[in-house]
Amino acid sequence: MKSLPRSIERLADYFSSLPGIGPKTAYRLVFHLVHSPREHISSFAEAINALTKDIAFCGVCRNIMSSDNTTCSICSDEKRDKSTILVVEDILDLFAFENIGTYDGTYHVLGGSISPVQGIGPDQLSIDLLTKRLKTHTEEIELIIATNPNLEGEATGMYLKKEYSHMSNIKISRLARGLPSGADLEYADFSTLDKALLGRSEY
Amino acid sequence: MKSLPRSIERLADYFSSLPGIGPKTAYRLVFHLVHSPREHISSFAEAINALTKDIAFCGVCRNIMSSDNTTCSICSDEKRDKSTILVVEDILDLFAFENIGTYDGTYHVLGGSISPVQGIGPDQLSIDLLTKRLKTHTEEIELIIATNPNLEGEATGMYLKKEYSHMSNIKISRLARGLPSGADLEYADFSTLDKALLGRSEY
Numbered sequence: 001m002k003s004l005p006r007s008i009e010r011l012a013d014y015f016s017s018l019p020g021i022g023p024k025t026a027y028r029l030v031f032h033l034v035h036s037p038r039e040h041i042s043s044f045a046e047a048i049n050a051l052t053k054d055i056a057f058c059g060v061c062r063n064i065m066s067s068d069n070t071t072c073s074i075c076s077d078e079k080r081d082k083s084t085i086l087v088v089e090d091i092l093d094l095f096a097f098e099n100i101g102t103y104d105g106t107y108h109v110l111g112g113s114i115s116p117v118q119g120i121g122p123d124q125l126s127i128d129l130l131t132k133r134l135k136t137h138t139e140e141i142e143l144i145i146a147t148n149p150n151l152e153g154e155a156t157g158m159y160l161k162k163e164y165s166h167m168s169n170i171k172i173s174r175l176a177r178g179l180p181s182g183a184d185l186e187y188a189d190f191s192t193l194d195k196a197l198l199g200r201s202e203y
Numbered sequence: 204m205k206s207l208p209r210s211i212e213r214l215a216d217y218f219s220s221l222p223g224i225g226p227k228t229a230y231r232l233v234f235h236l237v238h239s240p241r242e243h244i245s246s247f248a249e250a251i252n253a254l255t256k257d258i259a260f261c262g263v264c265r266n267i268m269s270s271d272n273t274t275c276s277i278c279s280d281e282k283r284d285k286s287t288i289l290v291v292e293d294i295l296d297l298f299a300f301e302n303i304g305t306y307d308g309t310y311h312v313l314g315g316s317i318s319p320v321q322g323i324g325p326d327q328l329s330i331d332l333l334t335k336r337l338k339t340h341t342e343e344i345e346l347i348i349a350t351n352p353n354l355e356g357e358a359t360g361m362y363l364k365k366e367y368s369h370m371s372n373i374k375i376s377r378l379a380r381g382l383p384s385g386a387d388l389e390y391a392d393f394s395t396l397d398k399a400l401l402g403r404s405e406y
Binding site for chain 1: 213
């Protein structure tokens with residue numbers, strides 16, 4: 001924008017680098033902050049900076065954790081079932097499951113999905129770590145593939161299935177596909193309806 | 204969210220204190236940042252902190268400016284017509300006019316609008332400063348009221364009109380009301396259509 005102080009422009013650029021925030025919203029956020037008390041602005045800055053110091057990733061599953069720890073709260077929880085690993089793309093997906101509160105196994109966070117278009121191959125994901133993790137186990141393990149039900153997520157799932165299907169102690173499953181709860185059948189897309197029909201179960 | 208490091212929760216709280224950002228979006232932003240390079244995170248924090256040091260408000264019109272200056276770039280511009288003052292609620296409104304590039308007068312930023320519901324009276328706005336500013340002028344001045352066309356904006360406009368109508372050298376005008384460019388007449392609300400009809404001009 002015309003004749004704005006450089007520090008405003010600079011912060012607006014940082015805000016618009018965040019997902020879902022366009023240049024107009026970025027300026028709105030900056031101007032909102034400008035009118036906030038100085039202490040609030042400083043602590044906001046501090047809270048962002050804290051990410052570089054206080055946050056680390058679990059060496060077992062790549063979940064987020066406080067940098068004081070060596071493994072995340074889930075991996076170090078004695079009560080969690082270590083023979084089940086739910087593989088998700090993202091930490092937010094992990095917390096989506098944690099928030100239901102019914103899953104008591106462990107996780108593996110891939111850190112994305114295979115996407116040739118975006119230049120993301122298996123090497124950019126934490127698949128190596130998962131392979132290493134599986135190789136240390138000799139007992140039965142269930143690997144639940146919970147990648148997103150889209151092109152990239154499916155490709156990632158297929159890749160994992162191919163990668164581990166030769167390991168006899170690993171059972172690979174994946175999330176059910178069908179109608180979401182509360183959906184209106186009339187508005188369901190072809191693929192969802194098709195999967196719901198194929199995956200029908202006894203009533 | 205369950206079992207998240209405290210610094211994640213804290214930053215998510217700061218993000219959700221921004222306008223238009225709910226708790227879910229806030230977490231998305233935090234997790235996006237977590238995966239950014241450390242230098243990016245640090246400079247983002249720095250850019251926010253810079254607001255507390257580099258930014259000040261113009262002593263004449265309350266526009267935003269770099270704290271190195273004493274008046275903003277518009278007030279200190281010799282070429283701007285000092286006999287016209289466009290009164291806006293917000294700095295973003297000022298930049299909306301600046302971006303058109305046709306207005307060559309000065310501005311006055313109120314810093315909000317009168318809203319008894321939110322406990323904002325004339326004293327919370329920069330009306331005192333505007334009064335002082337008008338009193339130093341003896342020549343003709345046009346005050347263009349450009350508050351938002353909603354309840355609070357109208358109330359603020361009315362207040363200003365009452366406040367300054369006794370000053371003989373001040374001409375008070377306000378922005379035209381009518382159909383916005385590109386609008387579909389069929390979808391215009393009652394008030395807009397009514398104002399468009401009342402304010403009709405010769406063709």
